[in-house]
Amino acid sequence: MVTIRRCVKEDEPAVLELISGIMSREFKDAATAYPLEDVERISSAYGGIGDAFFVAVTDQNKVVGTVAIKKEDDRVALLRRLFVAPTHRNLQIGKKLITKALEFSREVGYGEVIFKTTSKMSGAIELCKKNGFIQRAHVALGPIELLKFSLNLNPQKG
Template identity: 30%
Template sequence: MIRIQTYQSEHCQGIIDLILPIQQIEFQVPITLEDQPDLLEIPAVYMHGNGNFWVATNGENQIVGTIAFIGFGGNRVALRKMFVAAAYRGKTYGLAQQLMDMGIEWCQERQIESMWLGTVPKLEAAVRFYEKNGFDKVAAENLPPEFPRMAVDTLFFCKFV
């Protein structure tokens, strides 16, 4: 059984153990923990204003998915750290969609106007997933100036909630 819950401090290492191998090994994105200090400071970075961080755990309480928002520039959020363990991807669990639906609902409840995100082209399935969920591509020069851009990101998307 999958359970989605708000981040707690005991989740920190499990989040790192989920995210880094997906980035570095599975998709060969040249990013390290040092490049992502937010993973060690989740409450300070994500959990204030219009931001939050959630984890999905399996029956053994292992973290198998994450999604987060950083509030920026009024009623806008940056979608960050959306990762799902390979064994939990696809229609069997529908975990990515569960996380996205929960995030969209959370934004609607808080009257968030728009969700923005950055990614890399090699994450083709993620790009298709975002497009399927109503995100439109945005040129980098059209990003809001306050958007918290990650150095490795080259593709950008926006969804009006």
């Protein structure tokens, strides 16, 4: 069984290993667009009011997924660091991570969540689309394409 919870200091080395491993194996071209500084210092990077870093952990407390919310401004949050270990994909972990991140965003009072990614991160793109995110921008940046998706958390208001 996998549980979604807040990242604690003891999780940080495993989070860095998971994300850097996936980036180097699956998304080499995107590595320059997504430096790991925030993952190297999760407590300070995601410790502000309106920020959160969540992990998916197994019963053995092994980190198998991540997602983060970072405050852009009082109304807008950034969905970041959506990763699931290759060994644990297609088990609805990504869906659970996004659900937790969006619950947090609503609780904090954000009206919109933005997700920026590359066209190569097809799993994350499909997951976001299934959760109501709409593509808003597309920019070619050398060999990679950057995409921006957004989700209105208050659809009745606009």
